[in-house]
Amino acid sequence: MSLSYAYYPGCSGLGTSLEYDTSTRALCRSLGIELVEIPDWNCCGSTPAHAVDHLLSACLVGRNLGIADDMAEERKLDGIITPCPSCLKNLKTTQHRLADPEFHRKVELVVGRTLKAELPIKSVLQVVVEDLGIQALAKLVKEPLKGLKVVPYYGCIMVRPPQIMQFDDPENPMALDNLLAELGAEVLPFPLKTDCCGASLGTTRKDVIAKLSGRVLDAAEEAGADAIVTACPLCQMNLDMRQSQINRANHSGHNMPVFYYSQLAGLAAGQGETSTMLDKLCVSPRPLLAALAGHTGEGA
């Protein structure tokens, strides 16, 4: 089975989550999933657009959906995929609302073109676990993540609201758990797996982030995890880059690496630093990985 998707990287993939974008592309390549980047894609507007106006949000998303329509005329595509849950939610919400003919007409007027917007839209994670199947990962694994204790952190909107996202269970998703277990990691039960990290309030209300992301870090430590594994650029940034701020605010002393699942997949597949980009993480995973390698006697 060969899968080919229109790929929407999202703006953070160009900066704060470069390692997510790079390791995602590498993972898809090694699984035989072809990614065709949507040419000249624009920002979907993220939370600010839908918080300011639903028409504006739909029109920013609409331009990208239109370009994907054009791509689908020229080649066979299995759908549109993105690694970022926030982009995903905007793409899917817009597609859902375009079913209303009056809204559809308005959006086309503002975007300045006709829109079909019929391609299925999914996260990269969903494609890997559902379309390809978790067994496909097994073939990839050369160096299983033996002894690595992780908690899977989905964040709030990967699976919510279920009417729109239509992926996994909205209260207790298992996609990431299963994927990480397949990579050989020890996946600990994590009751906070879909709790909110504070999302985009990081710049404006540090107190909210310190409380919500702080709670996730505390729970991960209590669970006995060596690391947190995310699938969302915003969650990762709040937990990793802001970990020192959170420690200061909460008088805590966390030093917990926060990986993207795609980085761990790359690690298990024996891919090098150019794909996994572990150096981009603010809390260094080096001591942890060295200790693991030493423990299993595979050399640091």
Add this chain to the structure above:
Amino acid sequence: MPSSTKTFDSDFIAEVQRESEQDLALCYQCGNCTAGCPVSFAYDYPVNQIMRLVQAGKKQEALSSHAIWLCASCETCTTRCPNDIDVARIMDVLRHMARRENIVSEKAVSAFWKAFLESVEKHGRVFELGLMANYVGKTGKMFTDMDLAPMALRKGKLGLKAHDIKKLAEIRGIFDRYREQKQ
């Protein structure tokens, strides 16, 4: 008499219903939304009370609340409402209305969103460093993330260059036509 001083503003209720496409009467105040809301601790009114304020036509109270700006759009309320009310969408609509009425109880949040969208209009994509500079300019506050800047720069996480899209005219056109539509 301006609508904002009415104690029961039925136009307001109708407007929220129309814009959110939700039936407010379905809310029977079970409090499920609030029980799951992660930002309740920082709210002035918990989200079920926001729902009640809207049902009761209390426009001024609802639109001037801090809660509508602090909502993280996490969709927990929408997911757990036993009556399938899209509560998060109602929070969105209340923010839209508050902005239109020039009632902004959390100035920094609103300024950040504005700076974000200006970055999108200018470059087609978000240019994080430019966005931060614009946000600092708007709020006049020292940048509270200054402590993170050296780390972010060292890691190459704050690009010094904007990644402009090629067809910027298309984005400008979208913003222009959107503003015309809204007039």
